[in-house]
Amino acid sequence: MLDKKYNFAEKEKKWQDYWFENDIYKFDKDSTKPIYSIDTPPPTCNGKIHMGHLSSYMHIETIARHHRMLGDNVYFPFGFDDNGLPTERYVEKVIKKRAYELPRQTFVNICLDETRKLEEEFFDLYKSAGFSCGLKKHYSSIAPRAQTISQHSFIELYKKGKIYHAEAPALWCTECRTACAQSELEDKDIDSTFNYLKFYISGEDKYVTVATTRPEMLCGVVCVFINPNDEKNQYLLDKKLIVPYFNTEVSVLTDELVSMDKGSGVVMCCTFGDNVDKEWQRKHNLPIKECFTADGRMTALAGEFAGMPILECRKAVIDKLKENDLLIKQENITHAVSTHDRCGTPIEIAVKKQWFIDVLSHKDELYQAGLDCNWYPKTMRARYLNWVENLSWNWCISRQRFFGIPFPVWFCKNCGKVKLAEIEDLPVDPLKDQPKTPCECGCTDFVGETDVMDTWATSSLTPQICTDMETGLGLSDSMIPMNLRPNAHDNIRVWDFYTIVKSLYHFGKLPWKDLMISGYVTSSDGSKLAKSKANSANSPQEIIKTYSADVTRYWANNMALGKDTAFSLAEFDNGKKLVNKLWNASKFVLSFLEGYTPREIELETMDKWLIEKYKELYCRFIKYLDRYEIALALNELEKFFWSFCDNYVELVKRRLYNPDIYGERECESAKYACYHVLLGMLKMFAPVLPHITEEIYMSYYAAIEGYKSIHISGYHNMGDTFDKDMIAKGDKVLDIVTTVRQFKSENKVSLKTFIEDITITSPINDFIKLAEVDIKAVSSAHAIKYIEGEEFNVVVGNVVPEEPQIDNN
């Protein structure tokens, strides 16, 4: 017997512990069942998890559990992304100190400690949400094993010529004092001024107007450009221009990228102010003039402004320009500026020695890879393709930071050549370890690379890191491609893209078959949920505590795939109702099934109908889930379940209660249908509502069915085909019942009120007669009259005031 009320707090804890202790979700690597492997997103250790992350994991959960129910050997590993800049930024905030203020190793140790604390928190949250990933062991992207795989990947790609070390312009964050990658850029609208400046023509008293938003970079101007087809400015080509205030002389060059109709058609080029400057520098082989330092201060090039922060300098230069009558006018503008997504600081371009992975020369293959993956929903593919088409930087993987995986690289002190670590020595720390063999030049003195790898250089290897936990094969493709990469849409251009790059370069194949892309959970006003804003009221921990893990999972799984959804607590009420109904309905049905052992017998018509309906539902349910359309699958199931409660159970209730009146076989027939269909529904609800379904299953079905958890018991497939004709005819019987209910409702009498008779006109009276007992029972009708006719029609007779005798024919 189930309890009167379902106590979710107690039951959820109970089953979570049970699953954990009994290894219910263990991946069996010796099994012959088909493997379904998931490249689980490792949470980034840089703060709290919010409802957005949680909902995304709940989608993955449903898919993992679905495949387990289908009989697959599900590999659903668990890990943390706990290295790199995101973690460093988090730790800097926690300790209120910048990394470079501490000795390198001290800072690294604090990072390790802080991430461990966060990981404990994450573990508790995952467990309390009922997650079925391999909680007992996890990978960490800073752990030695990940370091080995990551360094191995570096060495292999370096040897393949895909990685190069070069002094080249790279995106630079003056706040984090490191290079970064194109994928870390984020547009931000910033107020600024458009300044129209006088560039005098050398030796003449005439000037041309050049507009700029960055007058502080005048000290870095190397030339000006005009469009080769710009007739009005052709006269400038054999002249020199004087850079205002700084008085350097520069040439006038031509380039098609200059638009003639913007401003005066004359544009200044510094190395580097923006992306176009970078292009021009390369194309026209221009000199490089660095105007600022790694921490965003002006260099000696700026003369009197040297040492000033960039923005301060901008103001100072503008003042000087005004004083010297070199500023024609200023316009206030708001424009989008590329900023660093980790700190919001405008990104500069700086030339430093960096490690790059060549992606620009493989755009075609990378594009094709996007076409070859299965994207769910399909439309997300466009985002990937769009990103690849617009790639303009090679992937810079070096960071001038501390808490990351070191490059397995030394430089020879004599000849400067790169010395790689040996694979069998990995992982290495070039700042502590030394190469075992001398340089080609004979020198044995080396200096270790101080840069560390970007976190994505390692995260892009999660398929290898994940599978290594089982196979121990390291950077190997033994389980690649994995079946599924799930993540939210913000990670398409980052994690998905980089993972494809690595897999293609290493193995020449895709890292996974399917991608399931979740949407964002936004605040109720539609704005992004930020980790920093995750307050206690709607923190995942609080939500689960208040509403239960099952209800939270129900909410998350009702989000349409890939679509952003505004967070609203009201949405949790439906889940609460469903869980409550599931409990009550099961309690009721199971109360009739005590002592019942299922066996095949001749079934009553409406019981057969229910089973046909169930088989139909099962097909639709599986079809939707195979397309990762969880919400639609769930919706079908719910509709069926509520109809089961309100229609079927009402229809057969009296048969179940009164075998003495309706017959033993008729009663057992209803039990048979109830047994199987409730079991089937519980199993279908199990991926989304793992706790309550387990509680119900274990309190009754487990003893008969013989599994130690519903979650490894497999779906209840009662047949792949169903009788459409029977379903349609049975539905007509429900229409009759509805008509009677309508009649009683309109006459404002209770549903149990007796009526004289029902007169049915229909072409399927033979079928309806088979369900007559049930119809009479549910509608409290004395008699049913039949008229043959093509048009379906139901007429309800008069209400009978007093209690009549039950007619048993």
Next chain:
RNA sequence: GGAAGUUUAGCUCAGUUGGUAGAGCAUCUGCCUUACAAGCAGGCGGUCAUAGGUUCGAGUCCUAUAACUUCCACCA
């Protein structure tokens, strides 16, 4: 500038391959029905953004327009 998405009941949204518009919430009318009042039955409520087109038939396919959202690019 390029790309994608959205537009359906008062609100939040479903709507498979074209075939009589759906659910929940809200609202209204009833019902204490031997599981559930956190329930049940019933009602009200929609020119499916707009304009064309294809079709016997369009919420669904095509074209254009508008509004909003997102990604990317530009940003002298």
